Amino acid sequence: xxxxxxLGTLGDVxxxxxxVFVVVAECNGIxxxxxxxxxxxxxxxxxxxxxxxxIGLRLCDRGPSGFNLTSEGRQVLDHTRQLLLQIxxxxxxxxxxxxNLKGTIRVGIFDQSSTNPNGRLHQAIAEFDEIAPDVxxxxxxxxxxxxxxGVTSGxxxxxxxxxxxxxxxxxxxxxxxxxxxxYCGQGHPLFGLSDAEVxxxxxxxxxxxxAGYGFNSPNMRAGHKLRVKRAAQVKDEEALALLIQSGRYxxxxxxxxxxxxxxxxxxxxxxxxxxxxxxxxxAVVRKRPEPDRKTTAFLECLTSAHSPAD
Amino acid sequence: xxxxxxLGTLGDVxxxxxxVFVVVAECNGIxxxxxxxxxxxxxxxxxxxxxxxxIGLRLCDRGPSGFNLTSEGRQVLDHTRQLLLQIxxxxxxxxxxxxNLKGTIRVGIFDQSSTNPNGRLHQAIAEFDEIAPDVxxxxxxxxxxxxxxGVTSGxxxxxxxxxxxxxxxxxxxxxxxxxxxxYCGQGHPLFGLSDAEVxxxxxxxxxxxxAGYGFNSPNMRAGHKLRVKRAAQVKDEEALALLIQSGRYxxxxxxxxxxxxxxxxxxxxxxxxxxxxxxxxxAVVRKRPEPDRKTTAFLECLTSAHSPAD
DNA sequence: ACCAATGTTTCCTTTTTGTGAAACTTTAGA
DNA sequence: TCTAAAGTTTCACAAAAAGGAAACATTGGT
Numbered sequence: 223x224x225x226x227x228x229l230g231t232l233g234d235v236x237x238x239x240x241x242v243f244v245v246v247a248e249c250n251g252i253x254x255x256x257x258x259x260x261x262x263x264x265x266x267x268x269x270x271x272x273x274x275x276x277i278g279l280r281l282c283d284r285g286p287s288g289f290n291l292t293s294e295g296r297q298v299l300d301h302t303r304q305l306l307l308q309i310x311x312x313x314x315x316x317x318x319x320x321x322n323l324k325g326t327i328r329v330g331i332f333d334q335s336s337t338n339p340n341g342r343l344h345q346a347i348a349e350f351d352e353i354a355p356d357v358x359x360x361x362x363x364x365x366x367x368x369x370x371x372g373v374t375s376g377x378x379x380x381x382x383x384x385x386x387x388x389x390x391x392x393x394x395x396x397x398x399x400x401x402x403x404x405y406c407g408q409g410h411p412l413f414g415l416s417d418a419e420v421x422x423x424x425x426x427x428x429x430x431x432x433a434g435y436g437f438n439s440p441n442m443r444a445g446h447k448l449r450v451k452r453a454a455q456v457k458d459e460e461a462l463a464l465l466i467q468s469g470r471y472x473x474x475x476x477x478x479x480x481x482x483x484x485x486x487x488x489x490x491x492x493x494x495x496x497x498x499x500x501x502x503x504x505a506v507v508r509k510r511p512e513p514d515r516k517t518t519a520f521l522e523c524l525t526s527a528h529s530p531a532d
Numbered sequence: 533x534x535x536x537x538x539l540g541t542l543g544d545v546x547x548x549x550x551x552v553f554v555v556v557a558e559c560n561g562i563x564x565x566x567x568x569x570x571x572x573x574x575x576x577x578x579x580x581x582x583x584x585x586x587i588g589l590r591l592c593d594r595g596p597s598g599f600n601l602t603s604e605g606r607q608v609l610d611h612t613r614q615l616l617l618q619i620x621x622x623x624x625x626x627x628x629x630x631x632n633l634k635g636t637i638r639v640g641i642f643d644q645s646s647t648n649p650n651g652r653l654h655q656a657i658a659e660f661d662e663i664a665p666d667v668x669x670x671x672x673x674x675x676x677x678x679x680x681x682g683v684t685s686g687x688x689x690x691x692x693x694x695x696x697x698x699x700x701x702x703x704x705x706x707x708x709x710x711x712x713x714x715y716c717g718q719g720h721p722l723f724g725l726s727d728a729e730v731x732x733x734x735x736x737x738x739x740x741x742x743a744g745y746g747f748n749s750p751n752m753r754a755g756h757k758l759r760v761k762r763a764a765q766v767k768d769e770e771a772l773a774l775l776i777q778s779g780r781y782x783x784x785x786x787x788x789x790x791x792x793x794x795x796x797x798x799x800x801x802x803x804x805x806x807x808x809x810x811x812x813x814x815a816v817v818r819k820r821p822e823p824d825r826k827t828t829a830f831l832e833c834l835t836s837a838h839s840p841a842d
Numbered sequence: 843a844c845c846a847a848t849g850t851t852t853c854c855t856t857t858t859t860g861t862g863a864a865a866c867t868t869t870a871g872a
Numbered sequence: 873t874c875t876a877a878a879g880t881t882t883c884a885c886a887a888a889a890a891g892g893a894a895a896c897a898t899t900g901g902t
Contacts, residue, residue, distance in 0.1 A: 238859095261862095
């Protein structure tokens with residue numbers, strides 16, 4: 223240590239010495255406090271006399287003739303007890319900060335993902351409310367790119383988005399996957415045909431009208447891969463399902479949506495082997511500044527809500 | 533260190549770290565606080581992260597992108613400020629104990645010493661009242677041996693007594709001296725005789741009546757040394773002076789008393805060369821338990837009141 | 843793309859602190 | 873008077889804490 227900096231030149235009474243003093247005073251002697259403190263008496267003796275030097279007062283008469291606090295010692299003892307209480311209080315204030323999360327958490331959700339039965343957001347929210355009842359939850363629905371932008375800028379604490387094109391500024395935590403497939407509706411030329419039949423006929427999918435989302439999304443990328451031309455743009459899943467059910471359009475649907483629509487009766491998977499793909503949904507937070515505690519806690523809730531154990 | 537005792541296992545938040553944290557927060561960054569703290573940034577950085585580990589909370593985002601307290605950091609800062617205030621308050625409570633003497637001080641005075649002009653007890657009292665206005669002074673007059681017994685037993689805090697037969701349990705601090713001499717009164721056979729004349733006549737002092745104190749005192753010891761027989765016992769100086777002035781008795785008087793009686797007119801020193809002696813008056817306190825602060829302070833006042841400088 | 847500023851980490855040194863053992867000192871009590 | 877008990881002091885040592893220097897890492901601005 224080069225030189226003690228300006229801090230606590232005079233002050234910074236050693237809390238430890240004060241604690242020792244209190245115990246010694248309560249035990250009414252050094253010998254008696256040995257057990258309590260679990261320190262040798264030579265050490266205790268030095269502690270007490272150190273303390274006396276530091277605060278410049280003789281605190282007690284001690285020796286073979288007995289132990290007695292001086293009048294100053296009694297006063298110091300009183301003030302010390304109070305100080306130690308205040309320190310304990312400080313400790314518990316800190317503890318309570320640790321325990322009680324407060325504030326508002328802003329969570330973004332991909333607006334077309336709420337129907338997936340794999341998504342356990344509701345469960346995560348319930349868990350979170352259990353451990354952090356004082357945090358207000360703010361939920362916002364938007365497109366994946368808008369959500370990621372929000373998280374990056376700090377406008378959102380966390381978002382649940384399909385995990386594609388990961389940004390290096392963000393940290394992704396996989397939650398669940400959604401399986402997608404190209405569907406057509408009743409009345410469509412491909413309706414009812416098995417993959418083998420379609421393949422036998424050497425069908426060119428791009429010959430059919432295709433409906434998809436108008437914004438950047440896994441759906442859009444899948445469409446690109448099929449090289450289909452988008453004849454209809456939609457903004458939400460229901461609209462897309464409607465177009466497909468019309469029997470005029472091909473389009474990607476999540477399998478759970480197809481099931482919801484009545485499956486084989488209403489919509490039909492096209493070339494499942496080739497067109498099926500799955501999207502992983504992930505919770506995303508920014509890397510820095512590091513997410514705060516309530517965000518981390520929410521992330522944990524999300525993870526545990528989606529872990530296989532549950 | 534063999535093993536940290538049970539004290540403050542979890543707690544004992546390091547006050548120093550908290551102080552550093554407050555300064556850093558106030559300076560809004562580590563670099564800025566370097567000057568203020570007069571510590572290198574590497575150390576400060578470590579301090580802050582140590583503190584974060586100890587209390588288990590991230591306190592601030594820091595880095596090239598700027599410095600920002602987290603919401604927890606802000607809360608901790610508030611509580612820390614309060615704690616530091618309370619520590620300061622503790623300090624000043626201690627200081628005030630140091631400064632303000634309280635209680636009662638019991639002082640004993642040799643009851644035959646109050647007329648000596650060298651005794652500056654009044655001045656000492658004035659000084660003491662200046663520095664310790666809240667201490668009540670209790671003064672008791674008694675014989676030297678009674679006073680010393682009082683000090684030894686703790687019934688008295690301090691006494692001013694002629695310093696003879698020092699007791700090993702007591703600590704003596706010389707204050708002033710009183711010169712004594714054997715005197716006779718007008719009408720006595722030795723009145724008016726110079727030392728030489730008395731010696732020429734080969735006078736046997738023990739042939740004359742002698743008057744002295746009836747209790748153990750320097751006066752009594754002086755009488756023993758002269759081998760005079762005590763024909764009259766007195767209990768105070770005025771009675772003694774009266775007997776001597778009668779011209780019938782020899783007796784020891786303090787020179788200042790003789791002067792007060794009118795010196796050469798009224799009383800006459802006998803064989804000054806041989807009979808003169810001086811008594812040192814001293815303040816006396818017990819060695820242990822060590823005298824308390826007000827006693828020590830009073831002792832200081834006595835000393836300074838009697839020091840040559842004054 | 844480069845630079846300056848802000849922190850962090852690693853490595854090493856110095857100082858302070860905490861500790862026990864043992865030899866002493868003092869005092870109360872048998 | 874002798875002894876046991878209570879503290880104090882001295883000595884030696886280990887560990888923690890405080891500190892700095894230098895090499896890194898990250899980021900904002902030119």
